[in-house]
Amino acid sequence: MASNQTTVVVAGGAGYIGSHMVRMLQENGLRTVVVDNLATGHAEAAGDAIFRTGDIGDAAFITALLREFQPRCVMHFAAASLVGESIVAPAKYWRNNTVQTLALLDAMVECGVKQFIFSSTAAVYGDPLEVPMGESHRRLPINPYGKSKLAVENALEDYARAYALRYVTFRYFNAAGAHPDGTLGERHEPETHLIPLVLQVASGQRGFISRFGSQHDTPDGSCIRDYVHVQDLCEAHLLALQRLDAGGDSASYNLGNGLGHSVNQVIEAARQITGHPIPVRDDPAREGDPPVLVADAAKAKLELGWTPRYAALETIIAHAWQWEQRRRGR
Numbered sequence: 001m002a003s004n005q006t007t008v009v010v011a012g013g014a015g016y017i018g019s020h021m022v023r024m025l026q027e028n029g030l031r032t033v034v035v036d037n038l039a040t041g042h043a044e045a046a047g048d049a050i051f052r053t054g055d056i057g058d059a060a061f062i063t064a065l066l067r068e069f070q071p072r073c074v075m076h077f078a079a080a081s082l083v084g085e086s087i088v089a090p091a092k093y094w095r096n097n098t099v100q101t102l103a104l105l106d107a108m109v110e111c112g113v114k115q116f117i118f119s120s121t122a123a124v125y126g127d128p129l130e131v132p133m134g135e136s137h138r139r140l141p142i143n144p145y146g147k148s149k150l151a152v153e154n155a156l157e158d159y160a161r162a163y164a165l166r167y168v169t170f171r172y173f174n175a176a177g178a179h180p181d182g183t184l185g186e187r188h189e190p191e192t193h194l195i196p197l198v199l200q201v202a203s204g205q206r207g208f209i210s211r212f213g214s215q216h217d218t219p220d221g222s223c224i225r226d227y228v229h230v231q232d233l234c235e236a237h238l239l240a241l242q243r244l245d246a247g248g249d250s251a252s253y254n255l256g257n258g259l260g261h262s263v264n265q266v267i268e269a270a271r272q273i274t275g276h277p278i279p280v281r282d283d284p285a286r287e288g289d290p291p292v293l294v295a296d297a298a299k300a301k302l303e304l305g306w307t308p309r310y311a312a313l314e315t316i317i318a319h320a321w322q323w324e325q326r327r328r329g330r
């Protein structure tokens with residue numbers, strides 16, 4: 001098939017962040033091809049995008065797909081992404097996140113696809129030396145998940161130099177929220193992320209929220225994170241696509257609001273928004289959990305013109321709550 005300059009392949013497009021990306025690409029008039037093995041995703045979340053079920057690491061499958069669609073860019077959201085699971089099952093993380101991503105990159109090189117946007121993570125930094133963390137912060141991950149992503153970041157530098165690939169790496173802080181129209185949102189089974197779990201308590205699906213550690217070195221003793229709206233993450237990808245299309249160099253950016261919220265503050269905000277008391281149970285701190293992660297995202301703002309629209313924690317929780325209620329048919 002002749003090269004189609006408006007096609008974007010979204011690996012992991014049936015997942016939480018990828019499905020919002022698919023919707024946004026389509027709204028922007030781009031033909032979107034989803035590749036997903038449905039390990040954690042849901043096919044219907046990808047809407048009416050072209051959908052191919054399979055592994056990004058299946059060389060024959062992915063090469064045939066890239067030859068067929070000749071995308072101008074691959075956006076890569078496909079990964080296993082649970083810090084705790086990565087500690088007990090590191091092989092899954094090295095294989096799925098690193099080995100399979102290298103296979104995807106090899107297929108891109110073979111098929112002449114030159115633009116790549118990669119979902120990395122704040123977990124590549126490890127324990128913060130300073131807060132907020134800029135992109136030049138040392139990268140010393142403290143769990144296999146972060147290591148599996150850092151390995152890809154390192155490989156990308158070498159691939160770009162040798163194979164004329166250009167890429168943008170985004171280090172997301174804590175993705176949260178849902179589509180403002182309430183029709184798309186986070187749907188992990190089992191769910192492990194704080195905000196959807198808190199909202200499952202509010203909607204009566206759970207009796208309490210576990211607070212993982214109340215003696216952390218933070219003002220209220222609970223962990224602090226930088227929650228960033230899923231739609232704002234996706235907007236940054238559109239800007240990255242424009243940068244690459246314009247011939248821009250490869251680059252890495254943090255994506256976060258620069259606002260730290262503690263577990264206690266998240267629970268309190270959710271109480272205000274939902275009107276539910278949200279009981280809390282104190283549990284031990286989770287292994288591999290840094291006490292504070294907050295982004296300095298000045299570089300994305302300066303170089304990409306990224307302006308988060310939904311930075312307020314209350315908006316992020318309100319959108320997630322709308323999704324949670326709709327999902328439960330309320």
Ligand SMILES: NC(=O)c1ccc[n+]([C@@H]2O[C@H](COP(=O)([O-])OP(=O)(O)OC[C@H]3O[C@@H](n4cnc5c(N)ncnc54)[C@H](O)[C@@H]3O)[C@@H](O)[C@H]2O)c1
Binds near residue numbers: 012016017057078080
């Ligand atoms: N959610 C967050 O807070 C967060 C933070 C930092 C980084 N990230 C990164 O963002 C990306 C998306 O995260 P998410 O929360 O949407 O995760 P998700 O689990 O909802 O989505 C991942 C999707 O990729 C698919 N997938 C996984 N491995 C695959 C493979 N080998 N081949 C094909 N498909 C595969 C899954 O079925 C799923 O649909 C991941 O790379 C994750 O590491 C997420």
Ligand SMILES: O=c1ccn([C@@H]2O[C@H](COP(=O)(O)OP(=O)(O)O[C@H]3O[C@H](CO)[C@@H](O)[C@H](O)[C@H]3O)[C@@H](O)[C@H]2O)c(=O)[nH]1
Binds near residue numbers: 121197
């Ligand atoms: O039941 C729960 C769940 C979480 N937490 C705490 O809430 C915070 C947020 O946890 P969670 O929502 O599980 O996200 P993280 O473990 O911070 O990891 C997310 O954010 C990272 C970047 O900051 C990404 O790398 C990961 O992919 C993504 O899952 C942490 O301090 C947890 O200790 C609780 O106290 N109770």
